[in-house]
Amino acid sequence: MAAGGDPKDYKPATRLVGAGRKPEWTGPAVNPPVWRASTYLYEDCVAQEAGRHVNADGVFHYGARGGPTQWALAEALTALEPGAAGTMLYPTGLAAPVMALLSVLKTGDEVLVSDNSYDPTRSFAVHALKDYGIAARFFDPLDVEGFPALIGDKTRALLLESPGSLSMEVCDVPALAAAAKARGLAVLLDNTWAGPTGFQALAHGVDLSILALTKHVGGHSDLMLGSVTANAEYYPRLRKRSLLLGQQASPDDCALALRGLRTMDVRLERSSRSALKIAEWLGALPEVAQVLFPMLPGAPGHEVWKRDFTGGCGLFTFILKGRDAAARDRLIDALELFGIGYSWGGFESLVLAVHPERDRAVMPWPPAGCDPAGRHAVRLWIGLEDPDDLIADLDQAFAALKLA
Numbered sequence: 058m059a060a061g062g063d064p065k066d067y068k069p070a071t072r073l074v075g076a077g078r079k080p081e082w083t084g085p086a087v088n089p090p091v092w093r094a095s096t097y098l099y100e101d102c103v104a105q106e107a108g109r110h111v112n113a114d115g116v117f118h119y120g121a122r123g124g125p126t127q128w129a130l131a132e133a134l135t136a137l138e139p140g141a142a143g144t145m146l147y148p149t150g151l152a153a154p155v156m157a158l159l160s161v162l163k164t165g166d167e168v169l170v171s172d173n174s175y176d177p178t179r180s181f182a183v184h185a186l187k188d189y190g191i192a193a194r195f196f197d198p199l200d201v202e203g204f205p206a207l208i209g210d211k212t213r214a215l216l217l218e219s220p221g222s223l224s225m226e227v228c229d230v231p232a233l234a235a236a237a238k239a240r241g242l243a244v245l246l247d248n249t250w251a252g253p254t255g256f257q258a259l260a261h262g263v264d265l266s267i268l269a270l271t272k273h274v275g276g277h278s279d280l281m282l283g284s285v286t287a288n289a290e291y292y293p294r295l296r297k298r299s300l301l302l303g304q305q306a307s308p309d310d311c312a313l314a315l316r317g318l319r320t321m322d323v324r325l326e327r328s329s330r331s332a333l334k335i336a337e338w339l340g341a342l343p344e345v346a347q348v349l350f351p352m353l354p355g356a357p358g359h360e361v362w363k364r365d366f367t368g369g370c371g372l373f374t375f376i377l378k379g380r381d382a383a384a385r386d387r388l389i390d391a392l393e394l395f396g397i398g399y400s401w402g403g404f405e406s407l408v409l410a411v412h413p414e415r416d417r418a419v420m421p422w423p424p425a426g427c428d429p430a431g432r433h434a435v436r437l438w439i440g441l442e443d444p445d446d447l448i449a450d451l452d453q454a455f456a457a458l459k460l461a
């Protein structure tokens with residue numbers, strides 16, 4: 058067995074080791090080498106003419122269609138997602154939802170966008186799609202019953218993000234996807250939080266599964282990359298539109314992402330176990346109004362998470378009780394082991410003041426059921442440090458807050 062056998066027969070951790078390592082991409086090496094190329098040379102004119110008519114991963118044509126390093130990563134991501142026909146790669150995570158939307162929508166269409174979506178995705182939907190005559194309407198993805206009534210004559214697509222990367226709502230993807238598909242909509246999901254090992258998007262009714270590989274696939278805070286994995290119905294148009302718009306990812310970044318993929322299972326396992334310990338500790342503090350972490354028993358979304366997911370990651374949010382924004386900022390500034398930064402998923406812990414209320418059209422903030430005195434939110438990404446050290450750091454930051 059060269060590289061893990063048929064990926065379908067193994068559990069996710071085993072598939073992460075073998076996926077995309079077929080000999081055509083690796084040669085005799087364990088990992089696919091970095092193939093840097095803008096130009097592939099043809100034997101003769103007949104071969105070059107014949108090459109014009111074949112457009113698929115694995116066929117050398119031109120650098121914009123990628124080479125073995127990109128194909129190996131795309132193939133690995135396809136193998137990790139049961140029901141997938143193929144994967145396209147993009148130079149940032151944001152380009153992935155952008156391209157997924159552009160491949161299923163045309164002028165005159167409407168897309169329903171879940172109101173907890175990542176804010177640059179929202180901005181694209183509102184500002185850029187408008188210029189192409191495509192309308193974006195925000196809705197509350199937790200209102201499953203009310204959803205079918207939102208679908209109008211022009212609605213062509215549904216874009217979900219679950220959990221929402223700031224406010225952590227877990228939506229009922231199978232129910233929303235079934236209602237959307239009954240009316241012929243394309244179903245898109247930003248699945249970055251759980252990834253393909255934690256939530257099998259296509260098996261739950263999604264057509265196009267979006268990942269910011271920048272996060273825990275890369276895992277080391279040193280690359281930008283995105284992907285969309287699609288089923289047989291949508292992959293051809295995703296591929297066509299992506300190539301028409303000149304999308305491709307760098308082979309260097311793809312090689313880093315392949316390396317990250319091999320250890321992703323252990324990193325996610327460690328990060329989410331530590332996050333659970335820290336979330337439980339935070340939940341017992343009098344200063345904390347609510348912990349929003351779907352993996353935590355009793356937290357919002359936990360029951361749906363338990364039903365549909367096989368894993369998660371160490372990204373979660375908590376809401377402070379009865380404190381002003383300045384107190385929240387003092388707490389964050391007092392932390393020593395948590396860097397203040399945006400791009401979660403790396404080996405190092407991060408903290409961020411988040412403002413879901415700035416990017417909402419229909420969903421309430423703070424969320425329903427939360428202590429009305431709580432409002433100011435802090436997002437933590439739990440990295441690979443010892444969780445006891447992270448708790449001690451949070452403890453001293455909360456103590457500093459009491460003294461102030």
Ligand SMILES: Cc1ncc(COP(=O)(O)O)c(C=O)c1O
Nearest residue numbers: 149150151175222249269271282
């Ligand atoms: C859920 C989600 N999707 C997409 C992105 C975009 O990824 P990138 O930063 O690689 O553009 C992010 C980035 O934070 C994200 O959190």
